[in-house]
Amino acid sequence: SAVISQKPSRDICQRGTSLTIQCQVDSQVTMMFWYRQQPGQSLTLIATANQGSEATYESGFVIDKFPISRPNLTFSTLTVSNMSPEDSSIYLCSVAPRGDTDTQYFGPGTRLTVL
Amino acid sequence: GDSVTQMEGPVTLSEEAFLTINCTYTATGYPSLFWYVQYPGEGLQLLLKATKADDKGSNKGFEATYRKETTSFHLEKGSVQVSDSAVYFCALYYQAGTALIFGKGTTLSVSS
Numbered sequence: 001s002a003v004i005s006q007k008p009s010r011d012i013c014q015r016g017t018s019l020t021i022q023c024q025v026d027s028q029v030t031m032m033f034w035y036r037q038q039p040g041q042s043l044t045l046i047a048t049a050n051q052g053s054e055a056t057y058e059s060g061f062v063i064d065k066f067p068i069s070r071p072n073l074t075f076s077t078l079t080v081s082n083m084s085p086e087d088s089s090i091y092l093c094s095v096a097p098r099g100d101t102d103t104q105y106f107g108p109g110t111r112l113t114v115l
Numbered sequence: 116g117d118s119v120t121q122m123e124g125p126v127t128l129s130e131e132a133f134l135t136i137n138c139t140y141t142a143t144g145y146p147s148l149f150w151y152v153q154y155p156g157e158g159l160q161l162l163l164k165a166t167k168a169d170d171k172g173s174n175k176g177f178e179a180t181y182r183k184e185t186t187s188f189h190l191e192k193g194s195v196q197v198s199d200s201a202v203y204f205c206a207l208y209y210q211a212g213t214a215l216i217f218g219k220g221t222t223l224s225v226s227s
Contacts, residue, residue: 031213033214042204058214102166104161106151106158
């Protein structure tokens, strides 16, 4: 398995501002993903964070709104830009570790409220 | 496209009752199947998984069997506890390292 931490764990932000969420893993992983969980809903994939190259975004998500970085095999960031109340969600990163790539492990999530 | 369908919740049970949460999937091939659990205020935890037909995943008294003929992966537990109260998500994917496709989740509430 993998131990995943996210920062911040929660935040309350004002409309129009941006928030960067960090995901740190305790071991090198092959794949890292960012998901969104809107209130009372299931998880939706935002993008796959690729090490050393641009992230791969799912339909409905764009780089200008959700820029992602992945500078190495243990760390990634997701920025939620120009926020609106509709961005209020839980944002989770997940990883598929080396040697266990058929399983994904999730971080504890970042609970974002936009006023 | 590929999808996962879970039974509607919430499911409300008394302690020590038998639990079944139904999950069926639509897929063109043979995906790997998972159950994740989300306790109140927390992230997702992997509960169990099965990677091929007839495999049975089990953990913490929960189990689920990969049924290719009925495209199902129902979650069961013989005797639930109050601490099992959570949201349960069924999920699938095809290829190691690719993104998961989730069901909508089923809320379980267990009372003493």
